[in-house]
Amino acid sequence: MGSMGESTATTVQELANAGKPDVPAQYMVRGNHDQQLATAVAAPIPVIDLCCLFKEDGAAVDEASKLRSALESWGLFLLSNHGIDTSMMDGMMSASREFFMRPLDEKQRYTNLIGGKQFQFEGYGNDRVRSPDQILDWSDRLYLKVEPENERRTALWPTHPVNFRDDLHEFTKKCGAVKDNLLQAMAKLLELDNDDYFVDQLGEKPETNARCSYYPQCPRPELVFGLKPHCDGTVLTLLMVDDSVGGLQVLRDGLWWDVPVVPHTLLVIIGDQTEIMSNGFFKSPVHRVVTNAEKERLSVALDYSVDHEREIEPSPQLIDEKRPALYRKVKVKDYIAGLYEHFSQGTMVIDTLQI
Numbered sequence: 001m002g003s004m005g006e007s008t009a010t011t012v013q014e015l016a017n018a019g020k021p022d023v024p025a026q027y028m029v030r031g032n033h034d035q036q037l038a039t040a041v042a043a044p045i046p047v048i049d050l051c052c053l054f055k056e057d058g059a060a061v062d063e064a065s066k067l068r069s070a071l072e073s074w075g076l077f078l079l080s081n082h083g084i085d086t087s088m089m090d091g092m093m094s095a096s097r098e099f100f101m102r103p104l105d106e107k108q109r110y111t112n113l114i115g116g117k118q119f120q121f122e123g124y125g126n127d128r129v130r131s132p133d134q135i136l137d138w139s140d141r142l143y144l145k146v147e148p149e150n151e152r153r154t155a156l157w158p159t160h161p162v163n164f165r166d167d168l169h170e171f172t173k174k175c176g177a178v179k180d181n182l183l184q185a186m187a188k189l190l191e192l193d194n195d196d197y198f199v200d201q202l203g204e205k206p207e208t209n210a211r212c213s214y215y216p217q218c219p220r221p222e223l224v225f226g227l228k229p230h231c232d233g234t235v236l237t238l239l240m241v242d243d244s245v246g247g248l249q250v251l252r253d254g255l256w257w258d259v260p261v262v263p264h265t266l267l268v269i270i271g272d273q274t275e276i277m278s279n280g281f282f283k284s285p286v287h288r289v290v291t292n293a294e295k296e297r298l299s300v301a302l303d304y305s306v307d308h309e310r311e312i313e314p315s316p317q318l319i320d321e322k323r324p325a326l327y328r329k330v331k332v333k334d335y336i337a338g339l340y341e342h343f344s345q346g347t348m349v350i351d352t353l354q355i
Ligand SMILES: O=C(O)CCC(=O)C(=O)O
Pocket: 211, 213, 227, 232, 239, 241, 248, 287, 288, 289, 298, 299, 301
């Protein structure tokens, strides 16, 4: 097991495959976890039709108001008609699934532990362990920076299955267009004078990261998180989830809700950077993944961040006497660093910026 500043050397997949009836204490939720045991209710999360948003008719107006309400309330929504072929989505999901099914020693070639010890963000493995009392998540992950393209560390990109690299490259390209369209639609909703406001804020070297997550079956789902409650620290996340098992939940009004699974939609999750730039008009939701005793689960996410060297702040167009700036200006690099500190402690970094 890892000590301070290291990651765990054991994968969750190995723990799950050992077939023990219990889980190590480090994975068990401690303290106040009454919410963990509560059964969540299916959230009435809307499905937004991307093409419809860009039509020049009444249907577009209705779709935009659906989007506004989703952004102001849930902070996440499902997206249909996004232009990504179902075959490409299925291909990317199965490439990711096949990767996790490869032998452990093969996956370890892409480890996120340099020299078996020192943690780096990219690669295959688990979260960095920062303190002995950190609650660990029941998931393994392959984390890869996909943009800027010239910063890809191809050595960490799996060679098996053989289509993995091409699939991820193509999927990234397609999702990039979806992200730009969404950011334009969001700027329009806020009546910013430039529809490209958010796209421009991304800067010269925006960062996109891919996260393929694998949540093995867990013998103690009532005590163990697949992924502990957090907000995404990005502009937004595009997510493909397993269509055979749920597990993602979102917090609203003090209750946990199940996010419904609709095959071949993309789940869009608003991140903290959008909450800050929109001066809180759009919310970054607290969400988590619960574990399942019978079924393993898989997800593939692309998350989009403003260039780490830039600063973000509420758009001046969204500030007035009635609604002053709600967040301080922050350098994205510092924000992301703070995010991981807070994540391991189970707290929210955005709270530190509130004015
Ligand atoms: O696996 C999922 O459904 C969600 C993953 C997630 O929230 C994240 O990676 O930030």
